[in-house]
């Protein structure tokens with residue numbers, strides 16, 4: 001099959017196909033859509049098209065199919081596997097103008113969105129109604145639901161809630177011939193026939209273009225408690241992970257970071273000291289959530305017992321708002337203002353007193369404490 005060229009006639013036909021969208025051909029515009037977060041790669045499409053609705057997406061796909069022109073769907077361009085790069089040229093189909101939250105169905109705990117909705121925007125919108133969209137990729141401030149679906153994105157909360165796939169009920173998809181289908185049903189139980197929804201999730205835009213998604217919601221947990229746990233030994237930290245689960249606790253998020261990763265991050269993060277102090281070999285970030293504070297605090301007590309049995313140092317507790325507070329704290333810390341964990345806690349902590357609300361082991365001299373760095377990585381995510 002010989003691909004035809006993206007020439008003037010094709011561009012004119014594209015403009016007809018997307019009367020309310022954009023068709024961009026300038027070098028700057030194409031270059032901006034030619035990269036994601038995969039390092040050092042730039043593959044600008046020959047033309048960028050930004051449709052506004054499913055009918056326009058379908059018209060573009062039909063046109064490209066007729067002319068054998070490759071199409072690459074493009075979301076927030078935060079991907080780390082190059083999926084949004086137009087390595088074969090052709091059309092870069094950017095979904096960023098299709099960014100509406102169409103319906104939050106509180107009664108049935110589901111939400112219908114277009115693919116260009118930023119993940120954080122969706123989380124905030126449903127949280128305002130007491131609901132929770134749990135998939136939580138660390139890039140959630142700039143990635144899109146379409147990209148999350150196409151990559152089956154996960155995040156720290158996958159440990160309790162699962163990944164994007166576990167929150168999808170139904171997808172509207174434009175197939176490679178331009179036909180529009182729905183893959184499933186807006187119900188929790190939909191056991192009959194092929195599972196096209198799961199086939200589409202994680203297919204990186206190779207099977208079709210997702211133009212709408214019906215996503216599952218759960219009630220927003222009333223309370224969250226975050227613990228930062230230092231370990232002198234990375235193996236012990238890993239063993240503690242399994243031990244926490246065996247103790248009957250399912251944290252809502254859990255992240256492991258060891259010393260080398262922290263050191264490398266410090267070297268490549270502007271404004272941070274490049275030397276890592278002696279201190280913990282690894283950290284675990286453990287988050288628990290739930291509706292009853294007493295239960296949550298009991299869970300924290302259980303976790304404390306487990307991590308202490310695995311040699312953990314002093315544990316820092318913070319409320320979830322701590323994420324935001326950390327970014328400022330590290331700036332102050334590195335500027336020599338020496339804001340300590342206690343003050344940080346004062347700003348972020350909202351819960352009742354906890355048994356071990358002590359400082360975490362700190363760095364030495366003018367070096368940046370590793371726990372703050374971990375917090376910043378968490379915050380920047």
Ligand SMILES: Cc1cc2nc3c(=O)[nH]c(=O)nc-3n(C[C@H](O)[C@H](O)[C@H](O)COP(=O)(O)OP(=O)(O)OC[C@H]3O[C@@H](n4cnc5c(N)ncnc54)[C@H](O)[C@@H]3O)c2cc1C
Pocket residue numbers: 036037072073074075076077078079080082083084095115136137138139142143144145146147148149150151152153154155156204205206208209210211381
């Ligand atoms: C700092 C940082 C942190 C990250 N953290 C995580 C993490 O915690 N967990 C994780 O899983 N990933 C993570 N990622 C990777 C990335 O953010 C995710 O893969 C995200 O899902 C990509 O979404 P996007 O909107 O940026 O998609 P893009 O990068 O634009 O595209 C990704 C893929 O989706 C396809 N696509 C986009 N929209 C559609 C659509 N509507 N229909 C069909 N295909 C489509 C594209 O063709 C491409 O193949 C991180 C990336 C960064 C930079």
